[in-house]
Amino acid sequence: DADVTQTPRNRITKTGKRIMLECSQTKGHDRMYWYRQDPGLGLRLIYYSFDVKDINKGEISDGYSVSRQAQAKFSLSLESAIPNQTALYFCATSDLALGTGGKTQYFGPGTRLLVL
Amino acid sequence: GENVEQHPSTLSVQEGDSAVIKCTYSDSASNYFPWYKQELGKGPQLIIDIRSNVGEKKDQRIAVTLNKTAKHFSLHITETQPEDSAVYFCAASKNNAGNMLTFGGGTRLMVKP
Numbered sequence: 001d002a003d004v005t006q007t008p009r010n011r012i013t014k015t016g017k018r019i020m021l022e023c024s025q026t027k028g029h030d031r032m033y034w035y036r037q038d039p040g041l042g043l044r045l046i047y048y049s050f051d052v053k054d055i056n057k058g059e060i061s062d063g064y065s066v067s068r069q070a071q072a073k074f075s076l077s078l079e080s081a082i083p084n085q086t087a088l089y090f091c092a093t094s095d096l097a098l099g100t101g102g103k104t105q106y107f108g109p110g111t112r113l114l115v116l
Numbered sequence: 117g118e119n120v121e122q123h124p125s126t127l128s129v130q131e132g133d134s135a136v137i138k139c140t141y142s143d144s145a146s147n148y149f150p151w152y153k154q155e156l157g158k159g160p161q162l163i164i165d166i167r168s169n170v171g172e173k174k175d176q177r178i179a180v181t182l183n184k185t186a187k188h189f190s191l192h193i194t195e196t197q198p199e200d201s202a203v204y205f206c207a208a209s210k211n212n213a214g215n216m217l218t219f220g221g222g223t224r225l226m227v228k229p
Contacts, residue, residue, distance in 0.1 A: 004159075040125065040221055040222070041221060042120075042122070042205055042219040042220055042221045042222050043160070043205065043219045044219075045216070045217075048216070090159050090160070092159075103148075104150060104162050104165065105150075105162075105217060106162075107152075107159030107160045107161070108159050109157075109158055109159050110157075110158070110159050
């Protein structure tokens with residue numbers, strides 16, 4: 001979805017380096033998410049944020065940190081990258097759920113990260 | 117927490133045939149079930165979703181069915197075309213978890229011309 005952008009699209013880094021992945025959205029959504037995708041494992045939630053002052057850990061947050069700089073921006077950092085963090089990373093956004101169940105999540109194009 | 121199982125992991129069909137992908141979920145409180153299609157080099161895109169107050173939903177060649185008692189839901193694609201080739205993900209969510217989606221492991225669908 002062109003309304004959700006991620007930078008960089010591809011990144012190669014070395015073990016121990018700090019790296020930041022950035023996500024921006026123009027959909028005006030309050031909620032933003034970071035997922036990691038590995039072959040055969042689907043998408044696993046790393047962190048999520050329901051508004052600018054809200055940060056929550058997901059299923060696999062160890063080794064990652066996030067920053068919600070504004071409603072439209074949500075960054076994921078790997079403080080000291082390791083090879084098993086090699087994966088495809090997706091940012092997603094959604095609108096506020098108003099008691100009627102889940103709302104659609106809109107995904108960015110992904111960042112392919114290789115840690116050597 | 118919620119656990120979503122998806123089968124098969126790969127599916128190969130001939131163009132024009134139907135394809136069915138099945139998912140089971142563990143949390144009976146889940147009430148929203150989206151399906152995403154991921155094409156090569158792109159992020160997942162929603163193709164259809166269903167809420168627990170209905171049993172079936174159709175959109176042209178795709179349909180989703182939900183069996184709340186058995187806690188499973190399925191994606192049906194009829195008259196498959198080569199452009200249907202992609203990875204498909206099911207997911208489940210519930211009210212008191214906000215928008216938290218738990219995803220299945222994905223199905224790689226290949227439609228042979």
